[in-house]
Amino acid sequence: QVQLQESGPGLVKPSETLSLTCTVSGGSISSYYWSWIRQPPGKGLEWIGYIYYTGSTKYNPSLESRVTISEDTSKNQFSLNLRSVTAADTAVYYCAREVVGADTNWFDPWGQGTLVTVSS
Amino acid sequence: SYELTQPPSVSVSPGQTASITCSGDKLGYKSVCWYQQKPGQSPVLVVYQDSKRPSGIPERFSGSNSGNTATLTISGTQAMDEADYYCQAWDSNTAVVFGGGTKLTVL
Numbered sequence: 001q002v003q004l005q006e007s008g009p010g011l012v013k014p015s016e017t018l019s020l021t022c023t024v025s026g027g028s029i030s031s032y033y034w035s036w037i038r039q040p041p042g043k044g045l046e047w048i049g050y051i052y053y054t055g056s057t058k059y060n061p062s063l064e065s066r067v068t069i070s071e072d073t074s075k076n077q078f079s080l081n082l083r084s085v086t087a088a089d090t091a092v093y094y095c096a097r098e099v100v101g102a103d104t105n106w107f108d109p110w111g112q113g114t115l116v117t118v119s120s
Numbered sequence: 121s122y123e124l125t126q127p128p129s130v131s132v133s134p135g136q137t138a139s140i141t142c143s144g145d146k147l148g149y150k151s152v153c154w155y156q157q158k159p160g161q162s163p164v165l166v167v168y169q170d171s172k173r174p175s176g177i178p179e180r181f182s183g184s185n186s187g188n189t190a191t192l193t194i195s196g197t198q199a200m201d202e203a204d205y206y207c208q209a210w211d212s213n214t215a216v217v218f219g220g221g222t223k224l225t226v227l
Contacts, residue, residue, distance in 0.1 A: 044206065044219070046218065060214075060215065061213075061215075103150065103210055105210045105216065106153040107153075107155070107165065107208075108168075111162065
């Protein structure tokens with residue numbers, strides 16, 4: 001079955017760019033939507049955005065000005081860049097496959113998550 | 121922006137039925153899904169499109185959605201069901217919206 005694995009630095013300095021990669025195994029990213037979701041310590045879930053295999057993207061309006069999601073189909077990976085980070089961006093970052101239909105969506109499966117701390 | 125509201129906590133005795141609610145304006149017109157998250161683990165989809173169960177999810181998990189409230193029901197609750205539960209819906213303006221989460225305690 002499809003499995004996802006996040007990778008990237010666990011510590012990022014304030015004002016810098018957070019960069020994470022999600023590697024998909026057991027299936028091709030050349031179908032479905034692929035998303036990033038984050039969870040600050042002890043808090044709830046926040047959707048960051050998705051990329052469709054065609055390259056089209058959609059972002060959470062609250063983060064849109066700082067976010068870019070891209071893909072590398074040759075490596076079966078997709079990536080997250082979050083610019084100008086602050087301590088408020090400290091969170092566990094998950095990648096997930098998003099199933100999208102007419103006015104419906106859900107996330108399944110999810111990666112194991114990676115904690116990114118923003119601190120100098 | 122669209123908001124989903126969940127009770128912070130729900131308690132249930134083993135073997136009893138747990139009901140976790142998720143409220144939002146005209147939520148019954150939207151498609152709702154539910155995730156279970158145990159401590160230190162990733163969320164797991166337990167219900168999608170209001171009431172459908174993914175493969176591998178026990179039959180004791182069920183969902184409904186009407187009016188302004190969606191409900192996740194766990195029948196015959198077991199100790200292993202103790203977890204945080206999040207509802208999620210799609211909104212045409214906000215895109216993806218999550219509820220704040222409900223901590224289910226089985227005691």
